[in-house]
Amino acid sequence: MLLNPQRADSGLAAHDRVYRSLRAQIMHGEIAPGVALTLRGIGRQFDVSMTPAREAVRRLAAEGALTLSSSGRVATPELSNERIEELGALRALLEVELASRALPRAHIALIDRLQAINGTLAEVIAKHDAVGYLRTNLEFHRTLYLRAQAPAMLAMAETVWLQLGPTMRRLYGRLMRTDLPAGHRMILAALRAGDEPGLRLAVRTDVTQGLRLLLS
Numbered sequence: 001m002l003l004n005p006q007r008a009d010s011g012l013a014a015h016d017r018v019y020r021s022l023r024a025q026i027m028h029g030e031i032a033p034g035v036a037l038t039l040r041g042i043g044r045q046f047d048v049s050m051t052p053a054r055e056a057v058r059r060l061a062a063e064g065a066l067t068l069s070s071s072g073r074v075a076t077p078e079l080s081n082e083r084i085e086e087l088g089a090l091r092a093l094l095e096v097e098l099a100s101r102a103l104p105r106a107h108i109a110l111i112d113r114l115q116a117i118n119g120t121l122a123e124v125i126a127k128h129d130a131v132g133y134l135r136t137n138l139e140f141h142r143t144l145y146l147r148a149q150a151p152a153m154l155a156m157a158e159t160v161w162l163q164l165g166p167t168m169r170r171l172y173g174r175l176m177r178t179d180l181p182a183g184h185r186m187i188l189a190a191l192r193a194g195d196e197p198g199l200r201l202a203v204r205t206d207v208t209q210g211l212r213l214l215l216s
Helices: 005-027 039-046 050-062 081-105 108-126 130-148 151-175 182-193 196-215
Strands: none
Touching: 005 039, 005 050, 005 151, 039 050, 081 130, 081 151, 081 196, 108 130, 108 182, 130 151, 130 182, 151 196, 182 196
C-alpha cells in the first residue's frame, strides 16, 4: 500500500515541530530537573498524535536532553555532581575554542550586537525572569560562536547546553542574580582589544564559574 505523500510530510512536520519546541523548552530551563513527561501530555501540549510525540522524545533522549527508563518513564535529567563537572569541562573546551576561532572575524558590528544582547540581558535580570535569562545568555554565546564558522563544534556545544538546561535553571534560582555576568564584560573587553589569551580566559571563567556553585 502506498503512503499518501501529503500525510507523510505532515507527520514529519509534526514530529519536527514537537522536537524543536520541546528542545528549546529544555535548553532554556522551562522544565525543571527530574520532571516526568508523558507522551499523552506532550501530544496534548502540541496538538499531535502519539507518533510525533514518541519520535520527538526518542530524538531528545538520544541527545541526553531526556532520560528514558526501561519501564518507559520519560523525564528531564537530574545530573550528578560528576556529570555537572564533566559537562562544565566540555563547555570550557568547546566554547573557548569557538571564541578563539571567532576572534579574527569579530568586527565592530558583532561587538555592538553582543553589547545590545547584554542590554537585553540586564532587562531580563531586572524582571527576575529565569527562562529569559537562560535564553538571552545562550543567544549572547551563540552569536559570538557563529563567527567561528565551525558548525560541528557549535552543534556539540548546543548539545551540552541542552543537557544542562534544567540544571542551569536551578542554578539561576540559587544565584538570585541582580547584575550582568562579569564574564560577559571580560569577553567584550577582550574582543575590543583583540586579546586572544584574555578572551579564552574570559570565556572559560564565564562558562564554568556558575556551575562550580552547584558542586559546593
